[in-house]
Amino acid sequence: AARGPAPHLRGTGGAAAVKTMLLEWCRARTRGYQHVDVQNFAGSWGSGLAFCALLHSFFPDAFDYASLQPAARRHNFTLAFATAEERAGCAPLLDVEDMVRMAVPDAKCIYTYVQELYRCLVAKGLVRTRKR
16 A cells, blocks of 8 residues: 555545645635645745745734745745744755745655645644545
8 A cells, every 4th residue: 555644545546636636725725815826736836925825824823924925935935834843743844945946846845745734734633634
């Protein structure tokens, strides 16, 4: 059996189905956030604001999303990753410097991080999953 950061998703139609589900989940959680339009696990995450919006949707008291700017990439990634680690217990799988260095983030890295964040939020009881 496949093992990974979100083992409770096994049996939902394979890796492509899990990826699609996570992308849809990200879209739904970030809908309405200014400067965020999640279309993929690459360029949509380049400013760091998609991470910030996703985390803000769970922890609205953690920071003032409205004060964030797309051009402040280093700040956005730092804020998002620190919030994910502190509030969700998410392992720091991505490095701020690596993210800032890349104009378009690596889709596999983003996908892996989002899977881990999802797993941590499920473990904290903040995301409900369908029991099979």
